[in-house]
Amino acid sequence: MNSSGAGMTLTDPFGRTVRSLRMSITNRCNLNCIYCHNEGDPGSVSEMSVKTIANIVRAAADFGVDRVKISGGEPLLRKDLEDILTMLPPLKDVSLTTNAILLQERAGSLKDAGLNRVNVSLDTLDPEKFRMITNCKKNILGKVVAGIEEAVRVGLTPVKLNMVLLKDLNETEIEDMLSFTSQFNGNVILQLIELMDFKDVADLHVNADEVENALLSRATDVKVRRMHHRKKYIINGAEVEFVRPIDNTEFCANCNRLRVTADGKLKPCLLVNDNLVDVSDADPEELPALLQLAVSRRLPFYTSRRD
Numbered sequence: 001m002n003s004s005g006a007g008m009t010l011t012d013p014f015g016r017t018v019r020s021l022r023m024s025i026t027n028r029c030n031l032n033c034i035y036c037h038n039e040g041d042p043g044s045v046s047e048m049s050v051k052t053i054a055n056i057v058r059a060a061a062d063f064g065v066d067r068v069k070i071s072g073g074e075p076l077l078r079k080d081l082e083d084i085l086t087m088l089p090p091l092k093d094v095s096l097t098t099n100a101i102l103l104q105e106r107a108g109s110l111k112d113a114g115l116n117r118v119n120v121s122l123d124t125l126d127p128e129k130f131r132m133i134t135n136c137k138k139n140i141l142g143k144v145v146a147g148i149e150e151a152v153r154v155g156l157t158p159v160k161l162n163m164v165l166l167k168d169l170n171e172t173e174i175e176d177m178l179s180f181t182s183q184f185n186g187n188v189i190l191q192l193i194e195l196m197d198f199k200d201v202a203d204l205h206v207n208a209d210e211v212e213n214a215l216l217s218r219a220t221d222v223k224v225r226r227m228h229h230r231k232k233y234i235i236n237g238a239e240v241e242f243v244r245p246i247d248n249t250e251f252c253a254n255c256n257r258l259r260v261t262a263d264g265k266l267k268p269c270l271l272v273n274d275n276l277v278d279v280s281d282a283d284p285e286e287l288p289a290l291l292q293l294a295v296s297r298r299l300p301f302y303t304s305r306r307d
């Protein structure tokens, strides 16, 4: 077995080549959102060290993986996030998904440490609904908005606002959210997300066809991303991306991410937990084969195959 992935790709049995790592770096969070899927993490308590994270990314980068998404839990709860960023090899895109409560004070140092951009979760601009969705008693919406403004100011752009669509809670707020993004001169993009039922929240599920038809009727152009073949609607000159994973065979057929849990396990799919590959104690020379093993276990979750 080659002890490095140099010159090779991580291509799964379905022909999907992994181009990005989606790494959870902690399972801890300072919010408790009613719908949270926790990146499908079955419950990591321990957290990978900076060195382990860097080793995994380096090994994947040898296979041509050039994008990293850092998530959690709430990744800004790790005080060593700047160290993590500094230790990464050169990559095309390093992004972070955050609830932004702690972003205002960290945005500058994250940018300096090599972060390219952030996605900020913001489901509503109504403080009362925000409290309800996040289970947070304090009024922290202002901190989130300040975090977004600071991220734009230091150039962690484009900032994507993640809005999980929730029936009777925020489904009528898409227009307000579009107006909010419009004040940032194209530096902030709205990303609508179909709710995945992780915490018995099926009652909050919004009809994605209706949302998509409404977007389509207003769009002057529609673009398709390589990842997941996600659609981006251009409305009044602004971009609105729609993440629509449920029962979406095209989404899974174009899934090019390998996940890593906070405690150091390679996770082939968000929705599958019985095929993880533990790399928490692996030596760097073992990582290429372990990455190949995890990728050999990747299946498109939603598939049109019926065998």
Ligand SMILES: Nc1nc2c(ncn2[C@@H]2O[C@H](COP(=O)(O)OP(=O)(O)OP(=O)(O)O)[C@@H](O)[C@H]2O)c(=O)[nH]1
Pocket: 069, 071, 095, 097, 119, 160, 162, 191, 193, 243, 245, 255, 257, 270
């Ligand atoms: N089912 C499924 N959902 C995903 C996958 N990747 C991201 N998502 C969902 O997409 C939503 C947005 O995730 P983000 O962390 O903002 O990242 P992203 O939009 O996927 O990535 P970028 O567009 O590169 O910033 C979240 O609700 C994720 O759970 C995936 O591979 N499968």
Ligand SMILES: C[S@@+](CC[C@H](N)C(=O)[O-])C[C@H]1O[C@@H](n2cnc3c(N)ncnc32)[C@H](O)[C@@H]1O
Pocket: 029, 035, 036, 037, 038, 039, 071, 072, 073, 074, 075, 097, 098, 099, 119, 120, 121, 162, 164, 193, 194, 195, 196, 197, 198, 199
């Ligand atoms: C798990 S959070 C972790 C990062 C960070 N704490 C945050 O909230 O941005 C990553 C993204 O997943 C989204 N998410 C969480 N649970 C979800 C669900 N059940 N369905 C769809 N998206 C979900 C969140 O809204 C957030 O944008």
Ligand code: SF4
Pocket: 029, 030, 031, 032, 033, 036, 037, 038, 072, 073, 074, 099, 121
């Ligand atoms: S802030 Fe993120 S990780 Fe925390 S509960 Fe909400 S969605 Fe989940």
Ligand code: SF4
Pocket: 228, 245, 251, 252, 255, 268, 269, 270, 271, 299, 300, 301, 302
């Ligand atoms: S296979 Fe489908 S459900 Fe699984 S991680 Fe990829 S896109 Fe998500």
